Amino acid sequence: MAKFLDRNWSTILLLLGGYYAYSQIVLRGREAIAPVTRPISKILAEIQFAVNGSNYIRYPNAGFYLDPSKLDYTYKVVDMQWLKAMSLTHDDHEDYLNEIFDADLRLKPQYRVLIDGLVDAETITIAAKG
Structure with a gap:
């Protein structure tokens, strides 16, 4: 060798x-x-x-599940593909995402109760009232 x-x-x-x-x-x-x-x-x-x-796949009803694995320990979105997919699956989802996340894509404190649950117009309104 x-x-x-x-x-x-x-x-x-x-x-x-x-x-x-x-x-x-x-x-x-x-x-x-x-x-x-x-x-x-x-x-x-x-x-x-x-x-x-x-x-493209579209949801018939507005609303999505807020999976905790899509957020890091500071409640910031880590899965950008999921975020894009959620905004494209229904016309109302982009408004929901803009409401519950701040400009840094961090979940606002009043909406942390939505983690592991359904996010739709009704649950956002309830969470915003406290």
């Missing part, structure tokens, strides 16, 4: 350097084309929705 490494160390270094250079080129290429590919992918998704006759 020592003879193999002694004879081929320059080839091994060349291969490792080539791999590193190639990976950097690929990484930079992905970063460069990302601003272009994101809008294209959204357009293609909309076309697919139109062709298939499908659309």
